[in-house]
Each structure stands twice: as C-alpha cells, then as structure tokens.
Amino acid sequence: MVQQYRDGQSEIVRSNITAAILSLTNAWMAAGRIQTISEIGSGQCYDFCDEIQERLVGITGIIRCETEDWWIDTFKVDIDKLKAAGQMPAEWEGIQNLPGIIGSATHAWISWNNIHFDATAPEGRDRFLDIPFFRDQIEKQAGNTHGPQEAH
Numbered sequence: 001m002v003q004q005y006r007d008g009q010s011e012i013v014r015s016n017i018t019a020a021i022l023s024l025t026n027a028w029m030a031a032g033r034i035q036t037i038s039e040i041g042s043g044q045c046y047d048f049c050d051e052i053q054e055r056l057v058g059i060t061g062i063i064r065c066e067t068e069d070w071w072i073d074t075f076k077v078d079i080d081k082l083k084a085a086g087q088m089p090a091e092w093e094g095i096q097n098l099p100g101i102i103g104s105a106t107h108a109w110i111s112w113n114n115i116h117f118d119a120t121a122p123e124g125r126d127r128f129l130d131i132p133f134f135r136d137q138i139e140k141q142a143g144n145t146h147g148p149q150e151a152h
Helices: 009-030 035-041 043-056 079-084 100-104 132-141
Strands: 063-066 071-073 108-112 113-120 121-124
Touching: 009 035, 009 043, 009 108, 009 113, 009 121, 035 043, 035 132, 043 063, 043 108, 043 113, 071 100, 079 100, 100 132
Parallel strands: none
Antiparallel strands: 063 108, 108 113, 113 121
16 A cells, blocks of 8 residues: 655655665674675565564554465466566566576565665665665576666
8 A cells, every 4th residue: 555645754754764774784784784785685574674673663553574475386486467567677578597596585674655675675666676685686596787777
C-alpha cells in the first residue's frame, strides 16, 4: 500500500530511512562487524533488516521483503510475477536460468511506499532488482556486464 503524504513529507520519511541505514552501516563498521557494505549481503542482511526495522518502528508502511517472497519453487523466482509487478528489468530477458539465479540470491531488504532499500541502496530503488546486491549477483552468475540501469 502506498502512503499518501503532503508537502514534502514523503521526502522527509525517505531521507529518514536513508539516514537510519547509513547510521546502522557505520555502526556495524565501527564495531568491526563488517569491513565493507557488501559484507552485509553475504549472510548478514537478515540481521541488518531486523535492526533497521527496529530503528524505523515509528514509520508507517515499512515492509520487510525477502527473495523468498518471489519464489515459485525453492530457489526459483516466479518471473511472470516479477514482470506483472513491474520488478523485472527488461534487459535481463533471455538470461539463461534467470529464475534460479535470482532465487538463489537470497536477500532481505525493506520497502516503503514501493521503494526498496538495503545497505547497498540506502537512498532506495523503484525496483528491488535494481538494488546493487541483485545486480552484482546477476552479473557474477550470468556473466551479464550490462545489468539494469539504476532507478531512483
């Protein structure tokens, strides 16, 4: 559900989400939990997502998302569902075994007002597959060097 806001409130909420993500990322780095942002997507994204949700508890409409939400079968996403939801980058059409590649890139992130956020995209993306975590996974596994364009 998309929340309706007046007079720039939406941008204020979005900037608060971004600030919370950057703050938590910095805290994890300062504590030595991670050295780079990409380490969050290597097994720590579910914990990161939990902590972000705790920090944003006062914001209405924060949704926890996971790759598994899009599975049609274990480790395989439903490409038709992605297309119907406007989440499928057209430039990924024809990539061999795309349902398995995306499905095996298990990840957790948050969504607010149909904007998707994680540590690699603290400012948010219109499509979750435009989050750098997913683009990197597709490029690594499919050899695609022309991942989707970033949507803001």
